[in-house]
Amino acid sequence: MSLPWGMVAEARVTFTIDKNGKIVDFEIHDPKPPPYVTALLKRSHLMLERGRFALQADQTEAGKQTYRIRVKLERRKPTEDSFAEPYHVMDRGFVAPTADKPGHAMFTFASGRHVDLTVSVDEDNGVDG
Numbered sequence: 653m654s655l656p657w658g659m660v661a662e663a664r665v666t667f668t669i670d671k672n673g674k675i676v677d678f679e680i681h682d683p684k685p686p687p688y689v690t691a692l693l694k695r696s697h698l699m700l701e702r703g704r705f706a707l708q709a710d711q712t713e714a715g716k717q718t719y720r721i722r723v724k725l726e727r728r729k730p731t732e733d734s735f736a737e738p739y740h741v742m743d744r745g746f747v748a749p750t751a752d753k754p755g756h757a758m759f760t761f762a763s764g765r766h767v768d769l770t771v772s773v774d775e776d777n778g779v780d781g
Contacts, residue, residue, distance in 0.1 A: 659724050661689040664774055666718040673704035681718075689723055718774040723767065730764040738763035 663685040668677035678697050680690060707717045731742050740762040749755035754772035761767075 657725050661685045661723045663721045666716050668716050671714045675701045720772050720774045722770040726766040728764045728766045731762040736762035
């Protein structure tokens with residue numbers, strides 16, 4: 653599949669957390685993102701549902717939180733490793749969000765394709781109980 657370079661998709665996702673901090677539901681809002689972003693979100697949800705979360709540091713009640721996820725693709729120099737296949741992940745990282753900055757997850761394939769995901773609380777639809 654060939655994808656465009658630059659900003660390729662944006663999605664809004666709402667997680668519902670129960671009183672024990674477990675994710676009990678997640679919803680991808682319209683307009684629906686492209687299928688490859690939807691698949692990424694569903695895989696991420698499967699990994700996250702095993703954890704425990706709080707909507708805010710001092711909140712122990714059940715509730716919902718909506719996030720905005722932006723996906724950006726960049727072309728970087730391919731690896732010089734002759735044993736690497738183009739789809740091998742050669743570098744990855746994560747920057748946790750702070751009170752005033754969104755979180756980032758990033759990874760780079762041997763082909764040079766670099767994926768950067770930015771996750772922030774959706775200001776239009778934040779926490780509700």
